Amino acid sequence: MANKKIFTFKIGENWKVVVLAVLAATTFWFFNSLNKNYEARLSYPIAFDFPRDSVVIVKPLPDEVRIDVASGGWNLLRKTxxxxxxxxxxxxxxxxxIKFLTRNSLYDIIKDQLTDIDLNRVVTDTLFISVEPKIQKMVMAVVDSLTIPLATNYRLTSAITYEPDSVLIEGPSSLMNRFPSTWLLEFDRSDIAGDFERSLAVPLTDNRLMSSTPKSVTVKFRAEEFIRDSLLVEIQPVNFPNRYRGKVPFLADTTTYVFYxxxxxxxxxxxxxxxxxxxxFKMYNSEDSTITPVVLFRPSEVLELQLLPEKLKVGHANQ
Structure with a gap:
C-alpha cells in the first residue's frame, strides 16, 4: 500500500503578519474606493423655519426627505x-x-443647499404640513347642578361659586372654533356630602394642542342631608252649615297624614x-261627597308636601 503524504499549513508564529497583511489590503481597498464617484439614495434631515409664537403645529412636521445624489465616496460617507x-x-x-410641498418645489430648495454633492432627484413625493393659527378664547366655567354626584339623600343648599369664573383657552383654530363659550366641569369624586371645595381641571379637547390659564377652577358649594318624614295632623272644618239638603254634614275623615x-x-x-x-265646605264635591283639604300654614323649612288621603270624606247625619 502506497504511503500517502499529508500536507499541512501551519501559521504558527506568522499569524500576526497574515492579519496585518489582510488589514492593510482592506484599508487600501477602502480608501481607494472612497476616491471614486457614486450614486446613492439618502434620507436627509430637514427642518422648517417659521415664527412659532402665533401658530400651532397640529401634526408633527416631516423630519427627513429621500433624495438621490451623486458624489465622491468621502462626501457620501460624511453625509451618512x-x-x-x-x-x-x-x-x-x-x-x-401652506398645506403641502411637492417634489418639484422641494428640488430647488434642496439643490441650493447641497453644495458638495449633486442632487439627481427628489424621491419623496409630497411633504404634508399641518400648521394652524393660534387662537385665544375666554370660556366660562360652569357646573351642571343636576350632574353633581351627591351622596344619597343629599341636596345642594347653597349657590355654586367659582374661582375664577372663567379661563383663557388657547389652541389651533380648527379646535377653538368648535369650542363652546361655556364649559362644563367634571367631578373626579362621588358621594359628595357637606361642604365641598375642590379644584377641578378644565377639560380640553386635545391636551397636546390646547392649554388653559389657569389649568383648574376652584368650585365651592354646600350639600346637606334631607329626610322624608310624616305626621298625623287634625283637620279644621271650615264653613260647614248646620244643615245641607235636610241633613247635618260632618267630616268623616278628621285627620290626614302630612308627608314632607x-x-x-x-x-x-x-x-x-x-x-x-x-x-x-265651599269646596264640597257632591258627586263623591268629598272635600280636598287645604294647607293654611306650614313651616317654611318643609318641602314637597303631600297629604294622604288627598280627599276627605264628608258624612251626613239626620238631625
Missing part, C-alpha cells in the same frame, strides 16, 4: 455615517396657508302643631 449632518432648512413665510321633606338636622323641630290644614 461619520458626522452629524446639518439639516436642510425649509423656509415657510406663511405656514398656516326636610333637612335632617331640623326634623326634630317640627311637630303636628306646626301645620294648619282645613276642610272648607
Amino acid at each position: 455615517f461619520w458626522f452629524n449632518v446639518d439639516p436642510l432648512i425649509i423656509q415657510l413665510d406663511n405656514p398656516t396657508e 321633606t326636610i333637612k335632617g338636622d331640623l326634623a326634630s323641630q317640627v311637630s303636628d302643631s306646626a301645620f294648619s290644614i282645613a276642610a272648607d
